[in-house]
Amino acid sequence: MKVTVFVSPKTTVLDPQGAAVEQAIKSLGHHSIEGVRVGKTVTFQMEGSDTPEIRDEIDRLCDGLLSNPVIEDYRYEITSE
Amino acid sequence: MKVAIIQFPGSNCDWDAEHSVQNVIGLPAGRVWHKDPLPEGVEAVIVPGGFSFGDYLRCGAIARFSPIMSDLQSFADQGGQVLGICNGFQILCESGLLPGALVRNDCMEFRCLNQSLKVEDSNERFNTEALAAQLTLPIAHGEGNYRADTEVLTDLEANNQVLLRYAPNPNGSINDIAGIRNQAGNVYGMMPHPERAVESHHPCLDGLPVLRAFLQPLLQSSPVQLSA
Amino acid sequence: METTAAPLPPNPDPCLNVEITPELVAQHGLLPEEYERILGILGRTPNLTELGIFSVMWSEHCAYKNTRKLLKLFPTEKKDKDAIGQVLVKAGDENAGVIDVGEGWGVAFKIESHNHPSAIEPFEGAATGVGGIVRDIFTMGARPVLLTNSLRFGSLESSQVKRLFRGVVSGISHYGNCLGIPNMGGDVYFDDCYEGNPLVNALCAGILRHEEIQKGAATGVGNPVYYVGPGTGRDGLGGASFASRELTEESAEDRPAVQKGDPFMEKLLLEACLEMMSIPGLVVGIQDMGAAGLTCSTCETASRGDSGIEIDLDLVPQRETGMNSYEIMLSESQERMLVIVAKGRERELEEVFEKWDLHAAHIGEVKEGNRMVVRQKGVVVADLPAKSLTDEAPIYDQPATEPAHLAMAREWKVDSIPELGQEAVEGALLGLLTHPTIASKRWIWKQYDHMVMSGCTVEPGSDAGVVKLSIAGINKYLAIANDCNNRFCYLDPYTGAQIAFVECMRNLACSGARALAVTDNLNFGNPNKPEAYHMLKECVKGLADACAHFDVPVVGGNVSLYNEHGEGAIDPTPVVSMVGLIDHPDRVTRSGVKDSGLELILLGGLPDELGGSYYLQSAFNKKEGTCPKVDLDAEMNLQNLLIGQIEEGRICAAHDLSEGGLLVCLAEMLFDAHGIGASVSLPDLGSSGRLDALLFGESQARAIIAVKPEKCDAVIQAAKNLGVSAHAMGKTDDSSQLKVEVAGTSVINSDVSGLKNAWESAIPKHMEIA
Known part of the structure; x- marks a missing residue:
């Protein structure tokens, strides 16, 4: 199965990259757009199926390595690719 | 060696840190590879600057899982002196030895300059070293923008854990924070590079009292001839 | 034409078994008479892989076919044999020249251009330019101690130029900062003539003991050949021949020809190579895989060593699947090196690379004779005389018109x-x-870490950057300056080039430094145009005469031709970079x-x-x-x-x-x-x-x-x-x-x-x- 992890800056934390991108978007004339946040996605193949144990394992991975809980949130999707 | 400088893949201020401690301050120092154990008899550890593991994922995120980090954790728990400089500060935050995190500079660019800093006079060790109220130290980072939630910040300020503040602020860091210590007072972290301001060809010598303040327990416990 | 030699067996990848047509030859940037010469050398028709190998090795970038004669005008040694700064490794002999700085220490330094890749993808182009020149320096056995750049852009009024400028500066900043080599700034000019064809010339200097100088030669029959660094991919295919063509609109479609850099990988490679080279007698020869990658490093080491070399592509680490011999031989994937090791000591090399988590693959051997033989899937896919690739490229004396x-x-x-x-x-x-051009360049160099390694003594912005050689433990200071005012070179190429030289040297003198040697980067237009060739010729003459007059030799450099875009050629830009020495702190x-x-x-x-x-x-x-x-x-x-x-x-x-x-x-x-x-x-x-x-x-x-x-x-x-x-x-x-x-x-x-x-x-x- 394929796991896609989406990591994004916490809403309470300043996101300089998001702010810069938002400024660029506005300078292109798209004034109705706001709240830009720039995160990252991490994808990997994993053996097994979508079980609570597997989800535990992914959570541990996300909480320690793939995201920093001080500044980032994460969510993930599991697909059968 | 009394002072160990941890070398991660991608560390690039490890030589500078070793040179400043060994040849300028005069304490025996050496570099320790991140896959090796922390040697017996070490009294202080410096986690130097650089781009450990290429800063991939997040600055310090991968170094945190290096084999030596469990030794460092127990060394710090036992009251050992730990100083993280620049990338070293980021690693200490990632590993939870210091609170908070460091994100991208608000200008979105790397900044290398001689930075004015306000010294917090609440630090006894700084006072013993008679640090001036204002210091200049080199900074060189792209992600030095300190972030912590309100609760952590309140605690940091209430416990006098802030060591240095930017004046003016080059990166958007909250409360102008440039360096902090843990509550126990044995783990220090800072974005500025004191090891780059210790010799006559450097822009100033302000790094010397900062390093000596950190190494004070060692300097007191063993009467070492200071060459500086 | 003699074509009696037996043909090679069919290539395991059928798509390479095509007839070599005049169109295919032309697409490889080879002239019909150059192809005739190849037929003469081989005595048979080359296969497509071999044609690709000739095309990169005989490109201007590798063979200097339009400039070799002119470059001979440069003095390569000091006339005064008692002066400081004697040349230890001459221009063209190895990856970089080396000069003596006293107390048993030498300085390796060189400048190199990455103009065309930077025009297409400024961040990666400039970043990999830094990576390439740093590899040239540590390949010599030297610890890199400083970087500078010579940059040229169009007018900052143009939003396109701003994009290029920002991208180039952040690419240099990213790569150099991550490596931890102080970047001392350099010179930057803005002139309309560079619109669409910016110049990105990167310089690196490193320090080493005389006895530590490494050679890029494959010697000792039976010695194993190692490939170290990350796997090979399809990136940068044909970059060297790409650098030898004019930029056209289609170039924007040439994206795959721009490599992607990984400064973290380069830092590991740098440390692992220096550690390996510090083991006495282990390394016989070493060469980086820059332009033309595996091709250039194998045939150049064999040619320098007067040996043959055989490699097996099945043993080359690969990042992508299904790569054929043409692709592997011409790939310009970054951060790779070729190392020839003393036989029987393979394990020592492997241990160093294991420590740094890097691949080290045994891909071949030094052989008797003079052939470069490449195999894949048990089949010989290329079999060429190594020296024909490095020494027998045609040399041209182009017509020149003022x-x-x-x-x-x-x-x-x-x-x-x-x-x-x-x-x-x-x-x-x-x-x-x-x-x-005159305004403060702080916006640029505050993005460069110029203080790492604790040596920065005079920060960027003064006449010359000065670095203390603390890391060597000696109380000496290296000063570096770059110069070239294109306006003068445009108006009077001979005098303009001399002004670049004297101004550069004057910058060192104002900083208290005695000039030791020059590395130059000749950036010019299409040499097949008589006007452009005239400018090139006159600049080289002017520069060579100035070098001789001051007894400051040229110890290396780079030629970048075909710098043209839309309106025509750039102004002639022979960038002069000079290294000087200050032996007392009071004189800084x-x-x-x-x-x-x-x-x-x-x-x-x-x-x-x-x-x-x-x-x-x-x-x-x-x-x-x-x-x-x-x-x-x-x-x-x-x-x-x-x-x-x-x-x-x-x-x-x-x-x-x-x-x-x-x-x-x-x-x-x-x-x-x-x-x-x-x-x-x-x-x-x-x-x-x-x-x-x-x-x-x-x-x-x-x-x-x-x-x-x-x-x-x-x-x-x-x-x-x-x-x-x-x-x-x-x-x-x-x-x-x-x-x-x-x-x-x-x-x-x-x-x-x-x-x-x-x-x-x-x-x-x-x-x-x-």
């Missing part, structure tokens, strides 16, 4: 320019201080004045030439006129005076007159310390009789020095002894005003902080995000 504009430049009369009234002096000065001298009450002395006489100046550009938008004269003897006397007086401890600050002339030079000297002003008086208008030529003319062999009043007489006497005109113009003071009088009349009285602010904010204003 471009028409040179005669116009010679006949130019200054009367065509309206005279400058004293009321307009401040405006003209501000116009120059805010021209991006800066351009900025720190104190009031210092005498300001103009050395070299009143400027009197306006041709080609930046004043003509900023006030009249003109690139015309007669290039300033160069008097190599006068220049040598001035520089000997500067260095001698610095060594006597008599000079507090020194700044050379260059772009913008006397008034810009004077103003810049006051920008370093807060509250400093100066009051200066010039006796008359000088020999031109014109205020503009006096204040803004760019006459050569001139500098302003600041000295303590009690040393003034001694300095003026020393100048007299050397035949250098010295004129005490006035003093620095605490007024924060720049005051200049000419023949008793005030021509400017301006607030220094206002001038400084204009100078400092010019580039940031252009680069603000809208």
Whole structure:
């Protein structure tokens, strides 16, 4: 199965990259757009199926390595690719 | 060696840190590879600057899982002196030895300059070293923008854990924070590079009292001839 | 044509088994007569992989086929065998030249261009340019100690240029900062001629013990050949031949030809290689895989070692699947090296690379004979005489015709320019201080870590960057300067190239450094156009004559031709980079004045030439006129005076007159310390009789020095002894005003902080995000 992890800056934390991108978007004339946040996605193949144990394992991975809980949130999707 | 400088893949201020401690301050120092154990008899550890593991994922995120980090954790728990400089500060935050995190500079660019800093006079060790109220130290980072939630910040300020503040602020860091210590007072972290301001060809010598303040327990416990 | 030799067996990848047509030959950038030569060498038809190998090895980038004859004009050794800075490794012999700096230490240094990749993808192009030159230096066994860059862009008014500029600077910043090698800035010019074809020349210098110098030769039959570094992918396919074509609209579609850099990988490779090379006798030969990757490194090491070499592509680490021999041999994946190891000691090498988590793959062997043999899936896919690739590329002497504009430049009369009234002096000065070429470059170098390695002694922005060689444990300072004013080279290529040389050397002299050697980067247009070739030829002659006159040899460099885009060729840009040595900390001298009450002395006489100046550009938008004269003897006397007086401890600050002339030079000297002003008086208008030529003319062999009043007489006497005109113009003071009088009349009285602010904010204003 394929796991896609989406990591994004916490809403309470300043996101300089998001702010810069938002400024660029506005300078292109798209004034109705706001709240830009720039995160990252991490994808990997994993053996097994979508079980609570597997989800535990992914959570541990996300909480320690793939995201920093001080500044980032994460969510993930599991697909059968 | 009394002072160990941890070398991660991608560390690039490890030589500078070793040179400043060994040849300028005069304490025996050496570099320790991140896959090796922390040697017996070490009294202080410096986690130097650089781009450990290429800063991939997040600055310090991968170094945190290096084999030596469990030794460092127990060394710090036992009251050992730990100083993280620049990338070293980021690693200490990632590993939870210091609170908070460091994100991208608000200008979105790397900044290398001689930075004015306000010294917090609440630090006894700084006072013993008679640090001036204002210091200049080199900074060189792209992600030095300190972030912590309100609760952590309140605690940091209430416990006098802030060591240095930017004046003016080059990166958007909250409360102008440039360096902090843990509550126990044995783990220090800072974005500025004191090891780059210790010799006559450097822009100033302000790094010397900062390093000596950190190494004070060692300097007191063993009467070492200071060459500086 | 003799084609009797037996053909190679079919390639395991059927798509490579095609007939070699004239079209295919042309697509590989080879001329019909060059293909005939290949047929003669092989005695048979090459297969497609072999054709690809010839095309990159015989490209201008690798073979210098249009410039080899000209490059022979450069002196490659010092005539004075007792002087410091003897050449230990000559230009062209290895990956970089090496010079002696005393106490058993040597300095390896070289400049290299990455112009075309940067035009297409500025961030990755510039970043991999840094990566390539750093590999050239540590391949020699040297620990890199500094970086600089020579950059050229179009006008910052253009949003496209801003994008290129921002991308190039952040690419250099990213790669160099991550490696932890101090970047000392360099020179940056902005001129319309570079629009669409920016120049990105990167320089690296490193330090090593004489006995540690490594060779790029495959010797010792039976010695194993190792591939170290990350796997090979399809990136950068044919980059070397790509660098030897003009940029066209289709180039934007050439994206795969731009490599992606990984500075973290390079840092690991750097540390692992230095660790491996420190093990005595382990490494027999080493070469980086730069342009033309595996091809270039295998045939060059074999050719230098007078050996044969055999490699098996099945053993080459690969990042992508299904790569055929053509793709693997021509890939320009970054951060890879070829190492020839002493047989029986393979394990020692493997242990070092395991420590650093890097691949080290045993891919072949040094063989008897002279052939480079490549196998894949058990089949010989290329079998070529190694030396035919490196030494038998055709060498051309192209026809040269003087471009028409040179005669116009010679006949130019200054009367065509309206005279400058004293009321307009401040405006003209501000116009120059805010021209991006003259304005402060802090916006650039504050993005570069110039303080890492604890050696930075004079930060970027002074006449030369200076680094203490602390890491070698010696009390010596390396100074570095780059120069090339394209305007002068455009107007008079011979003299313009000489100005690049003398100005670069003068920058070192003003910093207290004795020049040791040159590395040059020749950036020119298409050499097949007679006008462009004339410019190239004259620049090389001018530079070679200056090198010989000062006994400063060229120890390496790079040629980048075909720098053309849309409107035509770039101005000739022979970038000169010079390394100098300062052996005492007291002699390190800066351009900025720190104190009031210092005498300001103009050395070299009143400027009197306006041709080609930046004043003509900023006030009249003109690139015309007669290039300033160069008097190599006068220049040598001035520089000997500067260095001698610095060594006597008599000079507090020194700044050379260059772009913008006397008034810009004077103003810049006051920008370093807060509250400093100066009051200066010039006796008359000088020999031109014109205020503009006096204040803004760019006459050569001139500098302003600041000295303590009690040393003034001694300095003026020393100048007299050397035949250098010295004129005490006035003093620095605490007024924060720049005051200049000419023949008793005030021509400017301006607030220094206002001038400084204009100078400092010019580039940031252009680069603000809208």
